Amino acid sequence: MSNPEFLRNARIQLRPGRAIAAVVICAAVSLTAWYYRQSQSTIWTARYESIEMFEFILRLQIVVLLIGGGIYELLSVHREKELNTFDYQRVTRLTSFELGVGKLFGAPVLMSFVTLCLMPIALVGAFQGQIHFKLVAEAYLILFAGCVAFHVLALLISMALGRGVSAIAILPFLILVAITSGNFSGGASNWMFQQLNPFAAVAIIDSNAGPGVKDVFFGFTVSHFVVLMVIYFLFTAWFVLAIVRNLKRDPAVYELYSPAQAFGFAMFLNFLIIGFFNWKSPTGEPIIFKGVVVGFKPLPPLNMERGLIGGAFWVFVLLGLVLLRNRERVRRRIRTMGESAANLWAAFWPAPYLLAGVIVVGIAVVELIHVYRKPAPEEWSWGLAILNIAFMALWVARDLLYLQWMGLRRSRRPLVAAVLFLVVFYTCMAVALGVAHAVFRPSFAPFSAALIPAGVSSLDIADWYADSRLWILSLVLLAAQVVLFALLQWQKLREFLSPVPAVPTAPPPVTTGSFIPR
Amino acid sequence: MIKLEQVTKQYDLPSQKGGELVAADRLDLDIADGELFGLIGPNGAGKTTTLKMVCGLSVPTSGRITVKGIDVQLQPEEAQRNIGYLADFFSLYDDLKVWEYLDYFARAYKMEPHTIEPRVDEVLRLMNLETKRDAFIHGLSRGMKQRLGIGRAIIHNPPLLVLDEPAAGLDPKARVELKVLLKDLHTAGKTIFITSHILSDLEEICTHIAIMEKGKLLRMGTLEDVMREGTSVRRYRVRLAQPGFGLALWLAGRKGVTGIVSEPASANFALDGGDPELAELVKDLVAAGAPVCEVQEVVETLERLYSRISSGEVM
Numbered sequence: 001m002s003n004p005e006f007l008r009n010a011r012i013q014l015r016p017g018r019a020i021a022a023v024v025i026c027a028a029v030s031l032t033a034w035y036y037r038q039s040q041s042t043i044w045t046a047r048y049e050s051i052e053m054f055e056f057i058l059r060l061q062i063v064v065l066l067i068g069g070g071i072y073e074l075l076s077v078h079r080e081k082e083l084n085t086f087d088y089q090r091v092t093r094l095t096s097f098e099l100g101v102g103k104l105f106g107a108p109v110l111m112s113f114v115t116l117c118l119m120p121i122a123l124v125g126a127f128q129g130q131i132h133f134k135l136v137a138e139a140y141l142i143l144f145a146g147c148v149a150f151h152v153l154a155l156l157i158s159m160a161l162g163r164g165v166s167a168i169a170i171l172p173f174l175i176l177v178a179i180t181s182g183n184f185s186g187g188a189s190n191w192m193f194q195q196l197n198p199f200a201a202v203a204i205i206d207s208n209a210g211p212g213v214k215d216v217f218f219g220f221t222v223s224h225f226v227v228l229m230v231i232y233f234l235f236t237a238w239f240v241l242a243i244v245r246n247l248k249r250d251p252a253v254y255e256l257y258s259p260a261q262a263f264g265f266a267m268f269l270n271f272l273i274i275g276f277f278n279w280k281s282p283t284g285e286p287i288i289f290k291g292v293v294v295g296f297k298p299l300p301p302l303n304m305e306r307g308l309i310g311g312a313f314w315v316f317v318l319l320g321l322v323l324l325r326n327r328e329r330v331r332r333r334i335r336t337m338g339e340s341a342a343n344l345w346a347a348f349w350p351a352p353y354l355l356a357g358v359i360v361v362g363i364a365v366v367e368l369i370h371v372y373r374k375p376a377p378e379e380w381s382w383g384l385a386i387l388n389i390a391f392m393a394l395w396v397a398r399d400l401l402y403l404q405w406m407g408l409r410r411s412r413r414p415l416v417a418a419v420l421f422l423v424v425f426y427t428c429m430a431v432a433l434g435v436a437h438a439v440f441r442p443s444f445a446p447f448s449a450a451l452i453p454a455g456v457s458s459l460d461i462a463d464w465y466a467d468s469r470l471w472i473l474s475l476v477l478l479a480a481q482v483v484l485f486a487l488l489q490w491q492k493l494r495e496f497l498s499p500v501p502a503v504p505t506a507p508p509p510v511t512t513g514s515f516i517p518r
Numbered sequence: 519m520i521k522l523e524q525v526t527k528q529y530d531l532p533s534q535k536g537g538e539l540v541a542a543d544r545l546d547l548d549i550a551d552g553e554l555f556g557l558i559g560p561n562g563a564g565k566t567t568t569l570k571m572v573c574g575l576s577v578p579t580s581g582r583i584t585v586k587g588i589d590v591q592l593q594p595e596e597a598q599r600n601i602g603y604l605a606d607f608f609s610l611y612d613d614l615k616v617w618e619y620l621d622y623f624a625r626a627y628k629m630e631p632h633t634i635e636p637r638v639d640e641v642l643r644l645m646n647l648e649t650k651r652d653a654f655i656h657g658l659s660r661g662m663k664q665r666l667g668i669g670r671a672i673i674h675n676p677p678l679l680v681l682d683e684p685a686a687g688l689d690p691k692a693r694v695e696l697k698v699l700l701k702d703l704h705t706a707g708k709t710i711f712i713t714s715h716i717l718s719d720l721e722e723i724c725t726h727i728a729i730m731e732k733g734k735l736l737r738m739g740t741l742e743d744v745m746r747e748g749t750s751v752r753r754y755r756v757r758l759a760q761p762g763f764g765l766a767l768w769l770a771g772r773k774g775v776t777g778i779v780s781e782p783a784s785a786n787f788a789l790d791g792g793d794p795e796l797a798e799l800v801k802d803l804v805a806a807g808a809p810v811c812e813v814q815e816v817v818e819t820l821e822r823l824y825s826r827i828s829s830g831e832v833m
Contacts, residue, residue, distance in 0.1 A: 004625035012613040084609035088670070091573050091603045092626035093595050248594065250577040327530055328579075335526075335580040410530050 004094065005102020006109070013110040022110065026117035033057060033121055047129055054125030055202055058139060061115045061122065062198050065147045067177060069108030073154035074169050076107035077247070078161045096247040100240065104148070104155055115143075131205060138225045139201035142232075146198030149232040150177070152239040159247055160254065184276070190283060190299070190307065192216035193276040194224045196231070217275045219372070231272070238265050252328045259323055263353050266319035270361045273311050279304075279372035301375040305365055305385055306457060309392045312361040313453075316354050320400030323350035324407055324415065334496050342497050347490030349404060351397040351482065358396060362389030384464045387471060391449060391456050394478045401485035408492040426452060442467060446474035450481070519678055519709045520572055522547040525581030527567050527733075541567040542578070543733035549711060549726070551677070554704045556720035557713045558824055559730035565713040566606060568730070569682050572711065573603045585678060599627065602671030606683035606713075608663050612656035616647060616666060619655060620673050627674035637673065645669040645699075661692030668699065672708075679703065681712045685719055697723055721820040729824055745823060753777070753816040754796065757784040759809035768806060772799065786816060 001007070033053050041049035080086035089099060105112070126136045153176075157169050180197035193215045195203055200213070204225060207213050213224035242256040249255075257265060281304065284297035299307070325333070333341040340346070366385050369375065399422060406418030429452045438444035439454045442463050449455030449471070464471065527542040541564040549555045557565050570576035571583055574594040583590045588597040611619060617638055624634040642648050645665040650658060658666065664684065671679055684700075685693050693716070700723055704710055714720050720727060721741065728738040737744050758765060766780035774790040789795060796813075804810055 002625075004622050007625065008611070008614065008618075008622045011618055012611070084605065084607050085611060087570075087573075087575050087605055088603070088609070088623070089626070090575055091598050091601060092623065093599050093628045093674075094626050095595060250575065253577050331528060331579055332577075 003098060003102040003106070005089070005099055006106040007102075009102070009106030010109050014113060018110065019113065022114050023117055026114060029060070030057075030118065030121035034124070037125070050125045050127075050129035051131060051205070054122055054129055054131065055205055057118055057122040057125060058143070058202055058205065059199070061118050062143055062147075062201065064118075065108065065111050065115045065143065066150055066198050067174070068114075069111040069147060070150055070154045070173055070177070071170060072107040072111060073104070073151045074158050074173060076103045076155060077158040078169075081251075082163060090248050096244045097240075100155065100243040100247050104151055107155070108147075108151060135205055135207075139204050142201040142204065142225065142228055143198045145229060145232040145236075146200070149236045149239070150197065152236050152243070156239050156242055156256075159243060160256070190278050190281045191276050192278045193227070196228075200224065200228060215276060216278070219279075234268070238268070252326075253332065255329070256322050259350070259353060262319050262322045263357060265322075266315050266357055267360070269315045269318075270312050270357075270364075273315070274308060274361075274364060274368065277308060279368070298373075301369045301373050301380055302384060302388070302461070304369055304373070305362075306388055308365045309358070309362055309388060310453075312358060312365075313392050313396055316357050316396045317400070319357065320350050320354050320396065320403070323353060324400070324404050325349065326415075327408055327410065330408060330493065330496055334493075339497065342490075342493035344486070344490055347486045347493055348401070349489070351401055351486070354396050354400055355393045358393035359389060362392065379461075381461045381464060383468065384459065384461060387459075387464070387475065388456060390475055391453065391478065394475065394482055395453055398478060398481045398485060401482060401489060405485050405489040405492060408489065430454065443470075446470040447477075450474045450477040519551045519553070519586060520547065520549040520711060521584045522568075522572075523582045525568075525571060525578045525583055527564070527571060527576065528579045540564075540733040542571065545581070545733075545735060547728065547735065547738070549709065551709055552704075552707060554700070554710045554723055554725045555712065556724035556727040557711070557730055558715075558717055558720060558727060558820070559713075563730045564733040565730055566682055569603075569680050569711065569713065573601055573680055574598055575603075599674070600676050600678050602674070602676040602679045604667050604671045604679075604681045604684055606686060608660070608667070608687075610655045610663055610666060610670075613654070615652055615654055616658070617642070617651045619666065620669055623670045624673050629674055637675075641669045641673055644672075646695075661688055661695070664688060664692065664696070665699070668696075672703065677707070677709060679708050679710045679712075681710065683713055683715065685714055685716050693719065717821045717824055718819070727820070741820075745820070752792075753786065753788050755784060755786045755812075755814045755816050756800075756803070756808075756810060757812040757814075759783075759811040763806075763808045765808060768803065768808070772802075775799075 033056060037049045037053040077086065080089065092099075094102070123136075154173055157173065161169055177197055181195060181199050183195055183203075184191040184193040194200060194213050203213055214221050215224050215227045216222070217227065241261065245258075246254045246256060256262070281299045282296045284299045284303070286293045287295045287297060330341070366389075402422065403415065403418050406421070407415045411417065429448075433439050433444075433448045433452065433454070436444075438448045440458050445455040445459065445463075446467060447455075449459075455474075459471070522545045525542055525545040525547075526540065529539040529541055543564075545568065557568065559565050567576060571578050572585065572590065574590040574597055577591065585597045586600050588600070590597045611622075614622065620638045620641055621634060624637060629637065639648075642651055645668065647662060647665060647669065650662060655663065655666065664687075668679075668681070668684065671681070681700075685696055688696060697719055700710060700712070704723070704725075712720070712724070724741055726738075726740050727744055729736045729744070756765065761782040765785045766778055769775045769778050769780075769785055769787050774795060775787050776790070777786075777788040779786040789799065800810065800813055
C-alpha cells in the first residue's frame with residue numbers, strides 16, 4: 001500500500017466518482033444475479049441455483065480481473081513510454097522490483113476493486129450452495145494467483161514493446177488466455193494436465209461432489225490446485241526476474257535473461273512438457289472392431305519422441321529469440337571485450353545453448369520412453385532416435401543463426417524482416433516440396449529434410465535402415481547451413497571492428513557575411 | 519560533481535541512410551560543485567543524449583560517467599538520488615492533482631514520510647504554485663506545468679539539477695520567471711547542468727558553458743574564457759564612408775589580424791594585441807587611403823560566438 005507507484009495508480013483510478021460508479025454497477029449485477037436465482041429456484045433446486053449463481057459471479061470476476069486487468073497491465077509501461085513519463089520513474093530511487101510490483105498491483109487496481117465488490121454476492125451463493133469452504137478458498141487462490149501470473153506476463157510484454165504496438169499485443173494475450181482455458185487432459189490427449197488459466201477455479205467448484213480435479217506428473221497423480229499454485233508461483237518468479245533485470249534499463253540494451261537464466265527457463269518449460277506428458281497416449285492408430293473404431297492404440301515410441309522434441313523445438317526457438325544480440329549489444333561487447341567478441345566462436349552465437357538444450361532434452365525423452373514404454377525392437381531404432389534429435393538440434397541452430405545474422409543488419413526492424421523472410425521460406429519450401437511429393441518419397445525425403453523438418457516426420461525404421469547414408473548426408477548438408485550462417489555472422493561482426501565514419505547529425509550553422517581565411 | 523571520461527554513444531541509422539550516428543564522441547567533461555553549466559548546440563548535436571547518459575537513462579557505448587564520484591552505470595539508483603532531471607518535453611500525469619504529483623515523486627525518491635508534506639508545501643511555495651495545490655494537472659498552463667516539472671526535479675533536494683531545454687515553449691514572462699528561479703536555485707548551492715536554444719538566457723545565468731556539435735565538444739570553460747576566445751584577441755569593426763577600398767584584402771595582409779568577416783563597406787576582425795596595436799592599425803589604414811569613419815570594439819555575445827565557432831570560423 002505504501003508503494004508510490006501503487007498509490008499513484010490507486011489515486012487516479014479510484015477517485016470517489018469512479019469508485020462509486022464501480023460499486024453501483026457491481027450492486028446492480030449482484031441484485032440481478034440474486035433476483036434471477038430467486039426466480040428460478042424451487043425448494044429442490046435452491047442449492048443448485050446458488051452454486052450456479054456463485055459460478056456465474058466467479059466467471060465474471062475472472063473475466064474482469066484476468067482480461068480487464070491484463071489489458072491495463074499491457075498498457076502500463078508502454079503507455080508511460082508513449083507519454084514520455086517513464087524516464088521520470090526511471091530516475092527515481094525506486095528499484096526495478098519496487099516499480100514493477102507497484103505497476104503489477106497498481107495498473108489493474110480498478111479491476112481488483114470491481115472483483116472485490118462482487119465478492120459479497122459470490123460468498124452468499126457459495127454459502128447457500130453449501131460449497132465446501134476449502135473449495136471456495138482454492139477457487140479464489142487460483143483466481144488471484146493465476147491473475148498475478150498472467151498480469152506479470154502482460155507487464156513483461158508491455159515493457160518489451162516498442163512504440164505504437166500495444167494494440168497488437170492485446171490480441172496475442174487474449175489468444176493465450178483462450179488457449180490456456182482449454183482442458184489439456186481428456187479421453188484421447190497427449191497430456192495429463194487440466195486447465196492452466198484461472199478459469200480452472202470454476203472447474204474446481206464443479207468438482208464439489210466428485211473426487212477433485214487431478215493431474216498426472218511423471219506418473220504421479222497430484223491435485224490440480226497444488227499443481228496450479230506451484231506453476232503460477234514459478235512462472236511469476238520467472239517473469240518477475242525478467243522485469244527486475246530490465247525495467248529501469250535503457251530499452252536499447254534490454255536483455256530479458258542472462259544466457260544461463262534463459263537456458264534454465266527453457267529447461268523448466270521442457271520439464272513441465274515432459275512431466276505432464278501422457279506416456280500411454282492413446283493417439284496412435286485406430287482399433288477397429290467389426291468395422292467400428294472402438295479406440296486407439298498408444299502412440300508409437302518414435303512418434304512420441306518426435307512429438308516431444310518438436311515441442312522442445314519451439315521452446316528453444318523462444319530461448320534463441322531471447323538470446324539474440326542486437327547491434328547495440330554487439331557494439332558494446334566489442335567495445336569492452338575487443339576482438340574476442342568478434343571471433344569465429346562468437347559468430348556461432350546462440351547455437352551452443354540451443355544445441356546443448358535440444359540434445360539434453362532429446363536424451364531425457366529417449367530415456368523416459370524406455371522407462372515408461374519399454375519399446376519392442378521392431379518399433380525402435382537407436383540410430384533413428386538419435387537422427388531425430390540431431391535434425392531438430394541443427395534446425396533450431398540454423399534458423400536462430402540466420403536470425404542472429406539478419407538481426408545485425410543495419411535497418412529499422414531487422415529482426416521482424418528476418419522472421420518474415422523465414423516464414424516465407426518455410427511456406428514456399430513446404431508448398432514446393434509438397435507439390436513435388438518430395439517430402440514423403442523415400443529417395444527425395446532426405447534432401448527435403450535438409451531444408452524443412454517435414455521429411456523426417458514421416459521416416460520409419462525400414463526407410464531409415466534402407467537409406468541411412470542418404471539421411472546422414474542430409475544431416476551434413478544441414479550442418480553446412482549452420483556453418484554458413486555462422487560465417488555470415490562472423491563477417492558482420494568483423495564490420496563492427498572497423499570504425500564507421502560518423503554521419504553529421506545536423507547541418508552546419510550559417511553565418512552572414514563573407515569569410516576570408518588567412 | 520559530474521565527470522565524463524571518453525564517453526561515446528553511437529546509434530544506427532536506417533540502412534538507406536547508411537553509417538552510424540555518433541551522438542557523443544569521446545566526451546571528456548568535468549563539472550564542479552556549484553557550477554551553472556550550460557551546454558549549447560544545434561538540434562541533434564548530442565546534448566539530450568549526453569544529459570540522458572548523465573542521468574543513467576541511456577547507456578553509453580563506451581566510457582564512464584560519475585556523479586558525485588558514483589558510477590552511473592554501476593550504481594544508478596545511488597547516483598540518481600543526487601540528480602533532479604527535467605526532460606525537454608512536458609510529460610506529467612494529467613489525472614493527478616498538483617500536490618499528489620509532488621507527493622508521488624517524494625515517495626519515489628524515498629524521502630522520510632514525515633518530511634514529505636512540509637517539503638511538498640515548500641516546493642509549491644518556491645514554484646509559486648500554492649494556489650494550485652489541489653488543482654488537476656491537466657488544468658494548468660504550460661508555464662505552470664514547467665514550474666511543476668522543475669518542482670518535481672527538486673522535490674528530493676538533490677545537489678545536481680539536469681535540465682534539458684527548460685525554457686522551450688515558454689512565453690517571455692515565464693522565461694523571465696524561470697531564469698530567476700534557476701538563479702535562486704544556483705544561489706542556494708545547486709549545481710545545474712542545463713541545455714537551451716535560447717543562448718541569451720544561458721549567457722545571463724551560466725557560470726560555465728560548453729559548445730557541442732556533431733557529438734563533439736568544440737569549446738568549454740568559464741563564460742569569460744570562452745567569450746574571450748583564449749588569449750588577448752579582441753574583435754573590432756571598421757566602417758568606411760564608402761565602398762571601394764579593398765578593406766578585407768588589406769586586413770588579410772596585416773600581421774595579428776584573424777577571423778575577418780567582410781561586407782562591402784565594413785569589416786569585422788580579431789586583432790591580437792591591445793590599444794597600441796589597434797592605434798597602429800588604424801593609422802596605417804588611414805595612410806593607405808581608406809575612408810575610415812568608424813572603429814568600434816565588438817562586444818561578443820554568446821550567440822555570435824556560437825555561430826562563428828560552429829561554422830568553423832573559430833576552433
